[in-house]
Every structure is written in C-alpha cells, then in structure tokens.
Amino acid sequence: xxxxxxxxxxxxxxxxxxxxxxxxxxxxxxxxxxxxxxxxxxxxxxxxxxxxxxxxxxxxxxxxxxxxxxxxxxxxxxxxxxxxxxxxxxxxxxxxxxxxxxxxxxxxxxxxxxxxxxxxxxxxxxxxxxxxxxxxxxxxxxxxxxxxxxxxxxxxxxxxxxxxxxxxxxxxxxxxxxxxxxxxxxxxxxxxxxxxxxxxxxxxxxxxxxxxxxxxxxxxxxxxxx
Ligand code: SIN
Ligand code: FE2
Numbered sequence: 001x002x003x004x005x006x007x008x009x010x011x012x013x014x015x016x017x018x019x020x021x022x023x024x025x026x027x028x029x030x031x032x033x034x035x036x037x038x039x040x041x042x043x044x045x046x047x048x049x050x051x052x053x054x055x056x057x058x059x060x061x062x063x064x065x066x067x068x069x070x071x072x073x074x075x076x077x078x079x080x081x082x083x084x085x086x087x088x089x090x091x092x093x094x095x096x097x098x099x100x101x102x103x104x105x106x107x108x109x110x111x112x113x114x115x116x117x118x119x120x121x122x123x124x125x126x127x128x129x130x131x132x133x134x135x136x137x138x139x140x141x142x143x144x145x146x147x148x149x150x151x152x153x154x155x156x157x158x159x160x161x162x163x164x165x166x167x168x169x170x171x172x173x174x175x176x177x178x179x180x181x182x183x184x185x186x187x188x189x190x191x192x193x194x195x196x197x198x199x200x201x202x203x204x205x206x207x208x209x210x211x212x213x214x215x216x217x218x219x220x221x222x223x224x225x226x
Contacts, residue, residue, distance in 0.1 A: 019186020027179040038097040045094045046086045054079030061127035066093045067117040070219050080141045082219050110147040114216040122211040124200040136194040147218035148185035155206035162193040
C-alpha cells in the first residue's frame, strides 16, 4: 500500500460498539404475524405518510407512521421532531401494542415505557424504484438519551450497519432477519447506524412486500409529560 493509501485507509470495524445487542429470531413466526396484524390496525388509524428531509424537502426512501403518545416526524419546514398527532390527519397516534411494551420492559432496565414507536416501511418501489434503504444517522432527537433504542425487524432481511459516534468512520454490518431484535444502549446509543440494503422478495410476511422496522424510543425524561 502506498503512503497516501495508508493515510486514507479506514480499517474495517470488526467489533460492534459497547451496548449493541442482537437477539436473532426473538419473535416466533406466530408472534411476527401478530405484530403485522397490530401494524395493519395501527395503519388503518394512522396511514403511512411520505416524510421529507429538513430544508431540502427531499423525500426519505421509507414511508412512516408511529405508535405511541409521541411520534417521530420530519418535513421540509420543521425538520426532525416528535409530535403527538399524525401530520396529515391530525389524529393522535395509535397506542403502543402490548407485545412491544413488554419487549421494552424485558430488554431494557429503563423504568418507564417508551412514548414513541416509529414504523418504517421499506418498499421495493421506494426511492423511485431503487428500493428503500436508510442512510447512516444518529438517533438524537430525544431528551432522554440514557434510555436504549429497541428495534424489531419484520419481513424482508436487511443489511444493518453501525459505526461510531463520529460521522464517516468504519462500520460493521449485520444481516437482520424477520423476528430479530436489536438494542442500542450504552455507547451504541449515539452511534451512526443505517440500512444499506434490503433483500427484497425474500419474505412473504409483509402483505404488500418489503420490510417493516419498529423502533421504540423514550423521548422525555421520567416525570416530563409526553
Ligand atoms: C432506524 O434507524 O430508524 C431504522 C433501523 C432499521 O430499519 O433497522
Ligand atoms: Fe435510527
């Protein structure tokens, strides 16, 4: 390797950050069906909408909805934030399904339930037919950053990537399958992460195809009204 290459070489990350946990196939196929049913019911009340990037207004490649007293939303004018109501219908978000609240209680030591559960739907038709994915980002719109993030994968598998707290560093990859659960706690809580690829068409779980990701987050510190 020449000196210039050495200076710019980024060693691949071999280890996952402290606080990262992966529970492969945590949910049985029957529980996954139950979760899809809960998502269907939630979506009937709070339909998927097309989120857009702050300032540019560029559409994200996923469509989104939420469960909980607060939902994560983004649009051109007001950017990333939590809102108690759906941005299009103005109605409150549907309640967090008990199976997800119970998962949170089991996998976190946090003494309160999460206010928010983001529902991301990755579709093959997303991003103008290129297939939805998600760029590297840090979840940091919450006031309570001590609580872990707990996320559930349903449907088509995906390549999840996680790096460090700084943008642009090396990342480690892990293929997530339907029923898998990931927890970002400790140092991993503020690490860059994203979905570089979805293996479309490999699962029949999601009725219209693709991958659903459910991400629970505690937004406010305990004692702060939602
Ligand atoms: C996210 O970071 O919001 C989504 C991660 C995933 O889809 O697994
Ligand atoms: Fe995230």
